[in-house]
Amino acid sequence: MQCTLTDDLTAVLKPNEDLRLHRLIKLLTETGRPESIYTYMRPGTKARQLLEMIGNRNLALTHEAFDELPTSTAAEHLRALLIHHRTMPERGNENLARFEQWITARVASLPTDGTSHIVELFARWRHLKRIRDKAADPETNHSTAISAAKQEITEAGKLLLWLKETHDIGAEKLQQKHIDDYLSSGPSTRKHIRNFVRWLNSQPNSRTHGLDTPFRKAQANPMITDMQRTELVRNCLEHQQVAQSTRLAGLILLLWAHPLNKIVLLRREHLITAPDGMRIKLGATPAAVPTALTELFWQQLQNPENSNTTNAGTDWLFPGTRAGQHLHPDTLAGRLKVLGIDPQRARNATLRSLTQEVDGRTLMDLLGYSPGIIAQHASRAAAPMADYIDLKRSAPQIAENP
Structure with a gap:
């Protein structure tokens, strides 16, 4: 052949x-x-x-x-x-390059009555600059940040189009009553205008001051029970018909609460082998991999999916179907459904359990979470450890459900 x-x-x-x-x-x-x-x-x-x-x-x-x-x-x-395969030269961060092209196309689709100009400024100075600054950070999932930026830019354009169509005004005449009307008369995706409105307030010579949008706080903290979490771990170990990469990613989520957008960024070097066992580096301090699981980790190291096709020679622990790139978090989320795993519920349950068993500063080192996230989940879990109180005092207030 x-x-x-x-x-x-x-x-x-x-x-x-x-x-x-x-x-x-x-x-x-x-x-x-x-x-x-x-x-x-x-x-x-x-x-x-x-x-x-x-x-x-x-x-x-x-x-x-x-x-x-x-x-x-x-x-x-x-x-x-x-x-x-080095047949074409690299041009830096490919996701960033495509994002710039997306901005150009998005701006070109908007009216030239001032709408496109404002949206372009917002896109380039609020989002593109920030993402460029983080482009060199290997721990940042740029696809996730870019997806969120696209949504905010798109919603900013929709707000300005609505203003023009409904009130025949531009952004310079935006008032709080317009924002309240807009948010109350449309879908929940309109909440993503918040950063755009605050950006308008900060612009030099802006006529809009003090405008804001109410922050939508999560009304619930969805999670599974400890028994359900144990059953899902068993699924990951026993369902041999499911791809090994999916089962392994499920275990990393269920045991260490590592979010999907960071799981897909793991490289082969994040698995550390030593005479006393295997460790996985999720935070500053590598976490021990239970002996019963090391075989599955070894199998993924030796034969990751997609490495026998066009994505050969990659360092990603979870290679994607596109050469040189890792698996997309949304793709992984879809695959985990086969095992019955809801990523948000599983992550919340794992963090609840871990904060009850391990002190906060150790968790920060092992998992790579910020003090605020650990303190918040510890509070929900009613963790009795005094260290969590110190973390909570030093952590910034978090307005949305992590």
Whole structure:
């Protein structure tokens, strides 16, 4: 099959003297699952069309050329593949680059009566600058931050469109009564205008001062019982028909309350092996992995899913289907449902249990949580330890359910 695949790729890509294409063919044919490449490049697919464009020299191996293509999963998958295997150069944080493109497209879709200008300023100075500053931090899940930023930018635009349509005014004449009316007459997603309104207040020469939106506090702290949590741990260990990566991620959530957007950021180096056992580094101090679980961790280290296809050679503990990238938190959340795991309820239950058993400062070191989060969950769990009181006094007030 490998020889046939080599011939087919050569016919499509027409490498001739282009060493980059020869390298790409070699990498694709050496994959552990050549049948997946056949499926990927079968005639009629978008991926096949892109490969043919490269072969006909209608698509250059540059980011500028790929940026000009219509947005598609196939194009981004191919771009990631080319970058991961060094056939195309990196351009820094790819999520950040796509976010900048999204901002440009979003602003272009808004009216030029001042609406697009204000939204662009908000997008670039409130969000893009902040995300750029954090782009070098490997512990930050940029996809999560970017998703939240997109929602706030989108809702800011909707507010301004509503103002114009309903009251024929722009942002400079926004008043508190308009905000109250807007929030009371629409879906709950409108609450995401809060940061935009506060940003308007802070602008030089702004005519809006003291405007705000009520912060929606969680009315409940959903969680499962200890018995249910124990049953879910058993599911992760015994349901062999479920992918090992899903079962392992479920255990990390159920035992250490590590949130999904951080679980997917774990790298192979976060698992530490030593003569006295295995440890996992979630915070400043590595946590011991129970002996009964080490076999599952070893299996994931030795054979992570997606590593036998286009995502070979990655350091991610949970590789995604796109080359060089980790699994997306939303994808992981969907997979955990097979095991009956609701991530928020499971995380809350785990934190409740841990705060009753371990002192606050140790938990901060082991789990990487802030004092405020630990103090809040300890208070809900009625943890009797005096250390939690000190944490609560020193922690900033947290307005929303963590």
